[in-house]
Amino acid sequence: MATIQTTYSLEPLTCPSCIAKIETVLGRIAGVDEVRVLFHQSKVRVRFDPSRLSADELAEKLEKLGYPVRKTVLS
Numbered sequence: 001m002a003t004i005q006t007t008y009s010l011e012p013l014t015c016p017s018c019i020a021k022i023e024t025v026l027g028r029i030a031g032v033d034e035v036r037v038l039f040h041q042s043k044v045r046v047r048f049d050p051s052r053l054s055a056d057e058l059a060e061k062l063e064k065l066g067y068p069v070r071k072t073v074l075s
Contacts, residue, residue, distance in 0.1 A: 003033050006055045008044045008062060009071040013037075018067070025065060026058065 013019075019037040022044055026035040031052025036045045044067075046058055059069045 002049070002051075003047050004050050004055075005045060005047045005075045006058065007073045007075065008046070008059060008069050009073075010042045010044065010062065011068045011070065013039050013042045013067075022062070022065065022067065026061060029053065029058075029061070032058075 016039060019039055022037050023035045026032055026044070026046060029048075031049040032046060033049070034045075034047040037043075038045065044062065048058065055072055055074060059072055062069055
């Protein structure tokens with residue numbers, strides 16, 4: 001399974017509990033291998049299988065959790 005990494009820039013994160021919420025919810029999605037929240041940078045890095053879901057689907061999930069995505073960078 002080939003994975004790719006995407007970094008999402010969010011509105012400023014205000015509480016450390018956001019880290020657990022984002023990592024738990026995204027981490028449970030089929031095809032997601034790794035989720036890392038960079039709290040002080042207001043970024044989320046996700047490594048996932050692009051054959052199972054898209055970067056846009058992950059961005060939508062972040063938006064639904066209440067974290068507006070400012071920018072998405074595929075790497």
